[in-house]
Structure formats: C-alpha cells, structure tokens
Amino acid sequence: MAKRSKYVKPENREFLHARVLGSKQISTHFVRVTIGGPDLHSYTSLGFDQWFRLFLRTHEQSELRIPTATSKLWYAQYLAMSKATRPVIRNYTVRSYRSAETALHGDTPEIDIDFVCHGSADGVAAGPASTWAQSVSPGEEVALLDEGLIHNPLPDARNLLLVGDESALPAIAGILESSPDDARGHAFVEVPDADDIQEFRVPEGMTLTWLPRQDPHDRPGTLALDTVRAAEFDVPEYAFVAGEQALASGVRRLLVTERGMPKTEVAFTGFWRHGHAAG
Numbered sequence: 001m002a003k004r005s006k007y008v009k010p011e012n013r014e015f016l017h018a019r020v021l022g023s024k025q026i027s028t029h030f031v032r033v034t035i036g037g038p039d040l041h042s043y044t045s046l047g048f049d050q051w052f053r054l055f056l057r058t059h060e061q062s063e064l065r066i067p068t069a070t071s072k073l074w075y076a077q078y079l080a081m082s083k084a085t086r087p088v089i090r091n092y093t094v095r096s097y098r099s100a101e102t103a104l105h106g107d108t109p110e111i112d113i114d115f116v117c118h119g120s121a122d123g124v125a126a127g128p129a130s131t132w133a134q135s136v137s138p139g140e141e142v143a144l145l146d147e148g149l150i151h152n153p154l155p156d157a158r159n160l161l162l163v164g165d166e167s168a169l170p171a172i173a174g175i176l177e178s179s180p181d182d183a184r185g186h187a188f189v190e191v192p193d194a195d196d197i198q199e200f201r202v203p204e205g206m207t208l209t210w211l212p213r214q215d216p217h218d219r220p221g222t223l224a225l226d227t228v229r230a231a232e233f234d235v236p237e238y239a240f241v242a243g244e245q246a247l248a249s250g251v252r253r254l255l256v257t258e259r260g261m262p263k264t265e266v267a268f269t270g271f272w273r274h275g276h277a278a279g
Contacts, residue, residue: 019139020142029193032113158180165224171242179206220247220274221274225246
C-alpha cells in the first residue's frame with residue numbers, strides 16, 4: 001500500500017501574476033482583498049485550506065520583482081536580491097475562488113484573501129502585509145505561488161476536529177465549506193471580537209463554536225486551547241490545528257499525549273508567534 005503524503009502538493013507550480021480588483025473591511029479585524037487576472041486561468045482550485053505564497057511590492061519599490069525558479073531554488077534567488085528590491089512574502093489561504101464564469105469584477109478568475117488587521121489595542125503589531133491590505137488600491141500588482149493543502153485526512157475520515165485562531169479562520173472556513181455532507185465533529189475558532197464572526201457553510205454534523213476574546217490584551221490562542229482542553233468529544237479520526245504557535249503545539253500535545261490520537265492524523269502548523277509582527 002502506497003504511503004499517504006503528508007500534504008497535497010499542486011501538480012504544477014508557477015508564479016502567477018494578478019492585480020488587486022478591490023478591497024473592503026468586512027469586520028473589525030478583517031480586510032478582504034480580491035485579486036484577479038488572466039494568469040489565474042492557470043490556477044487549479046483544490047478547495048479546503050489551499051494556501052499560497054503572496055509576493056507584494058513595498059512602497060519604496062517602483063516594480064514588483066519575483067524569483068524565476070519555482071523549485072526550491074526560488075528562495076535562494078529571493079535571498080540573492082538586494083534588500084531594496086526584495087518583495088514582501090507572506091503565506092495566505094484562499095478564502096474564496098471564483099472561476100471566470102462566476103467572477104464578480106470581470107471575465108477572469110478571482111481570489112479573495114482575508115487579512116487579519118490588528119491595532120495597537122490588540123497588543124499585536126501589524127505586519128507589512130496587513131498594513132498593505134488596509135491601504136492598497138485597485139490595480140496594484142501581486143504574484144502568488146501555489147503550495148497546495150495541509151489538510152489531508154484519509155478519504156474515509158469523517159469525524160473531524162478543527163481548531164484555530166483568527167489567522168486560521170480562512171483555512172477552517174475553507175475546510176468546512178469543502179467537507180462532505182456527512183462530515184461530523186467539532187470546529188473551534190477564536191477571534192479577537194464577536195464582530196469578526198463570519199457566516200459560511202458548515203456540514204450538518206459539524207458543530208462550529210466561535211470564541212471571541214473578552215479582553216484585547218489576552219494572548220491569542222489561549223482561549224481556544226483552554227476550551228478544547230475542557231471539551232468532551234470523541235477522539236476524532238483527523239484533526240487540523242493552526243494559528244499562533246503555542247496554540248497549534250498545545251492542541252497537538254493534548255490530542256496525542258492525553259487523547260491517544262496517532263501523530264499522523266494531527267495536522268498542525270504555527271502560522272505566527274506571539275510577540276512578533278503578525279501578517
């Protein structure tokens with residue numbers, strides 16, 4: 001029997017250029033930026049938590065420069081660029097994909113990207129990408145490099161556990177929207193404020209619990225970790241945990257050490273680390 005791959009990788013990887021079509025503040029801490037363009041005809045939507053590397057031009061740069069290699073050599077090329085010409089690179093999840101036939105802004109495919117935008121009251125410094133999202137204008141050029149899926153359960157797995165903070169909200173939303181109708185289990189999503197709660201498709205057998213933080217100075221991820229630790233649920237067949245580093249590692253430790261889950265069935269990833277600029 002062939003060994004299952006840890007992640008789902010795209011069959012073809014290439015740098016795809018696009019332009020900003022619009023942006024809007026969708027809640028207190030989220031800005032949604034829509035990109036589109038002819039290159040996205042080459043993009044293959046996999047659904048779930050499909051993620052990509054996003055390349056942005058800084059305010060000091062007159063043009064967006066990106067590497068030419070799409071193999072592992074792309075990062076070496078990036079490091080070889082002068083600091084004055086290097087683009088900003090951040091990892092993001094596709095919040096929504098629309099084909100050319102369902103596009104809202106024209107006749108080319110479109111991708112929505114949700115950026116978490118913190119303020120000084122949150123105790124989390126705004127990073128260059130979230131700052132960019134809050135001030136970007138239509139027409140701005142970007143580039144992306146598809147990286148596939150982290151979420152990769154066995155085909156017959158139906159009992160799921162999904163846990164994340166606001167940085168993982170797009171991924172968990174995508175997983176829930178893409179999951180089969182007979183999926184069951186629990187999803188826990190911590191957000192900075194009740195205003196950040198979103199509506200999207202949730203399979204009937206899945207319970208989605210929103211966890212708004214009560215104090216903006218609370219450490220992100222603590223509420224979700226404590227809630228999962230106190231929750232009673234059957235050991236899931238597969239778990240996806242993402243967000244602040246301590247949340248991801250803490251839930252994984254809980255599931256494997258205390259709940260007896262196989263390590264192979266817990267996908268966990270630290271999207272960011274508290275005390276460092278997020279986004």
